[in-house]
Amino acid sequence: MRPEPSDAYPLLSVRNLSKHYPLRTWWGGKGSVFRAVEDVSFDIRPGETLGLVGESGSGKSTIGRAVTMLNPPSAGTVAFEGTDLAKLDPRAMRRVRARIQMVFQDPYAALNPRMSIGDYVAEPFILHRPGMARAERRDEVEGLLARVGLDPRFARRYPHQFSGGQRQRICIARAIALKPSFIVADEPIAALDVSIQAQVVNLLQDLQDELGISYLFISHDLRMVRYLCQRVAVLWHGRIVELADADSLYDDPRHPYTRRLLGAVPVPNPVAERARLRDAARMPAVDPETIGALVEVAPGHWVAGDPHP
Amino acid sequence: MTKAALSPVGVALPAAAPVLRAEPGPIRAFWTRLTARRSAMLGLVIVVALILMAVFADWIAPYDPIATDWGAIRSPPDWAHPFGTDEVGHDVLSRIVFGARASLGAGLTSVALAVALGLPFGLIAGYAGGILDMAIMRLTDALLAIPFLILAIALAAFLGPSLTNAMVAIGLSATSTFVRLTRAQVQAVAAEEFVEAARAVGNPPWRIALRHIVPNIVPAILVQATLTIAAAIIAEASLSFLGLGQQPPEPSWGSMLNVAKNFLELAPWMAIWPGAAIFLAVLAFNLLGDGLRDALDPRQRT
Numbered sequence: 001m002r003p004e005p006s007d008a009y010p011l012l013s014v015r016n017l018s019k020h021y022p023l024r025t026w027w028g029g030k031g032s033v034f035r036a037v038e039d040v041s042f043d044i045r046p047g048e049t050l051g052l053v054g055e056s057g058s059g060k061s062t063i064g065r066a067v068t069m070l071n072p073p074s075a076g077t078v079a080f081e082g083t084d085l086a087k088l089d090p091r092a093m094r095r096v097r098a099r100i101q102m103v104f105q106d107p108y109a110a111l112n113p114r115m116s117i118g119d120y121v122a123e124p125f126i127l128h129r130p131g132m133a134r135a136e137r138r139d140e141v142e143g144l145l146a147r148v149g150l151d152p153r154f155a156r157r158y159p160h161q162f163s164g165g166q167r168q169r170i171c172i173a174r175a176i177a178l179k180p181s182f183i184v185a186d187e188p189i190a191a192l193d194v195s196i197q198a199q200v201v202n203l204l205q206d207l208q209d210e211l212g213i214s215y216l217f218i219s220h221d222l223r224m225v226r227y228l229c230q231r232v233a234v235l236w237h238g239r240i241v242e243l244a245d246a247d248s249l250y251d252d253p254r255h256p257y258t259r260r261l262l263g264a265v266p267v268p269n270p271v272a273e274r275a276r277l278r279d280a281a282r283m284p285a286v287d288p289e290t291i292g293a294l295v296e297v298a299p300g301h302w303v304a305g306d307p308h309p
Numbered sequence: 310m311t312k313a314a315l316s317p318v319g320v321a322l323p324a325a326a327p328v329l330r331a332e333p334g335p336i337r338a339f340w341t342r343l344t345a346r347r348s349a350m351l352g353l354v355i356v357v358a359l360i361l362m363a364v365f366a367d368w369i370a371p372y373d374p375i376a377t378d379w380g381a382i383r384s385p386p387d388w389a390h391p392f393g394t395d396e397v398g399h400d401v402l403s404r405i406v407f408g409a410r411a412s413l414g415a416g417l418t419s420v421a422l423a424v425a426l427g428l429p430f431g432l433i434a435g436y437a438g439g440i441l442d443m444a445i446m447r448l449t450d451a452l453l454a455i456p457f458l459i460l461a462i463a464l465a466a467f468l469g470p471s472l473t474n475a476m477v478a479i480g481l482s483a484t485s486t487f488v489r490l491t492r493a494q495v496q497a498v499a500a501e502e503f504v505e506a507a508r509a510v511g512n513p514p515w516r517i518a519l520r521h522i523v524p525n526i527v528p529a530i531l532v533q534a535t536l537t538i539a540a541a542i543i544a545e546a547s548l549s550f551l552g553l554g555q556q557p558p559e560p561s562w563g564s565m566l567n568v569a570k571n572f573l574e575l576a577p578w579m580a581i582w583p584g585a586a587i588f589l590a591v592l593a594f595n596l597l598g599d600g601l602r603d604a605l606d607p608r609q610r611t
């Protein structure tokens with residue numbers, strides 16, 4: 001039973017978020033500005049998974065790191081549980097981090113090679129529950145490892161002794177330690193074998209059912225996004241071009257770029273695949289300069305600019 | 310499918326996952342790689358032997374190193390004085406044994422000082438960045454512009470001739486190397502994703518530096534420290550040779566060479582033994598340092 005995302009107050013509300021990088025000229029003077037993310041707005045409701053899809057360099061990860069203030073946005077507001085994170089001082093932001101967690105793409109790089117995984121998973125408790133007794137903390141860590149499907153006896157081992165899927169489970173165990181309300185999952189399965197991907201996605205889903213966590217699920221795996229997410233935002237050149245319920249987005253894509261993106265998924269059927277490639281070649285090129293403001297074309301289905309040229 | 314094959318999340322785990330193998334921890338694995346290297350083990354054995362010799366000098370040395378025997382002046386090696394005696398009748402063997410205290414003590418102490426100063430400054434420069442980084446790095450650049458030994462001699466002369474001051478002078482001269490190394494290592498580690506993960510979980514900057522970055526730069530610092538001990542031993546010998554280190558009649562390999570240079574043709578044993586001792590100590594620390602570097606190389610980690 002999947003709890004229906006409530007229509008109540010959104011958990012996370014992003015408005016007009018932009019991330020700009022000033023480009024310097026070769027003599028060090030001020031050049032133009034690279035707009036990695038431009039004027040992006042979306043909400044995430046409690047218990048909901050919002051998918052964020054787009055090609056490489058479209059600004060997916062930049063948004064993930066901006067809403068968690070790891071790389072704060074240049075402009076816009078990120079309201080989490082009613083607080084504008086961009087206005088918090090570092091100390092207050094560290095306290096909020098008990099409620100917002102992150103799962104990274106590369107589980108090989110996201111673990112400290114010199115820290116036992118028991119210490120690693122215990123870190124949230126040390127930081128946010130300073131009064132917790134050592135024995136209690138150890139019990140919590142063992143419970144978390146068991147929860148993500150690892151042997152609790154692994155706690156004294158080091159990251160290099162684990163496979164990619166196991167390491168991602170360790171990262172997830174740490175992320176759910178404090179029962180956060182929101183997790184940004186930045187391509188959490190992209191670095192894993194296909195056989196392991198489903199296990200990790202199922203784990204994320206089970207944890208959502210159990211703890212009511214909301215996810216921002218960043219991925220370029222369109223089929224996994226449809227499977228996991230209630231709503232999907234399509235990102236292109238740093239802007240959202242389409243935002244809709246997963247079913248209506250996949251069944252009725254309105255923006256030309258969304259159609260191109262969905263049309264780029266190979267089909268395991270030679271006849272259909274040949275037709276797909278033929279259609280793809282015929283698709284009109286889309287100019288990123290034409291991305292306009294989002295317009296609601298159907299209830300809950302938002303499309304940028306002029307969707308029917 | 311049996312129930313036991315299911316993980317708590319209802320997903321079948323790969324069959325290999327629940328098997329606990331007795332894999333060695335990182336320290337045990339490092340030790341295995343270190344002991345597999347013959348030259349490193351030779352270095353380690355000599356280093357340990359020299360340290361034992363310095364610690365237990367009172368029991369090992371056959372004579373008091375500053376007692377003079379006017380009946381045996383510049384006597385060649387024989388059964389009474391296996392390494393011979395010097396120009397005032399000191400037993401050379403006893404002075405070599407006690408001289409290890411000055412040499413190893415100076416090597417270890419000065420490098421400990423250099424690490425104690427260099428690590429925090431390098432950490433601040435590499436992690437905080439900005440104007441602090443700028444200030445610290447320009448200062449170390451200025452220090453690095455002066456050759457190591459010249460700087461040590463200048464500092465020792467400024468502080469006044471004594472073994473303690475020589476140690477301080479060598480330590481300060483070696484500090485800039487550690488600042489630079491620490492900064493470069495910190496910058497490399499700070500770019501790793503686990504540091505960002507540490508921030509994401511709410512670590513304050515000081516804890517990221519101490520718990521996540523420092524443990525990952527210790528190997529590089531350890532290798533550099535071991536190799537710098539060798540350089541510091543030479544520096545101490547040089548300062549003592551110049552009269553800026555250990556003061557006579559207290560023994561030091563460097564000051565023994567200083568006296569011996571006047572009697573090279575008449576009493577070569579006065580120069581050979583301290584020279585051999587310096588050579589052996591420096592060689593041992595260099596072999597050990599190279600072995601540590603190979604054993605700690607992260608690219609060879611499983």
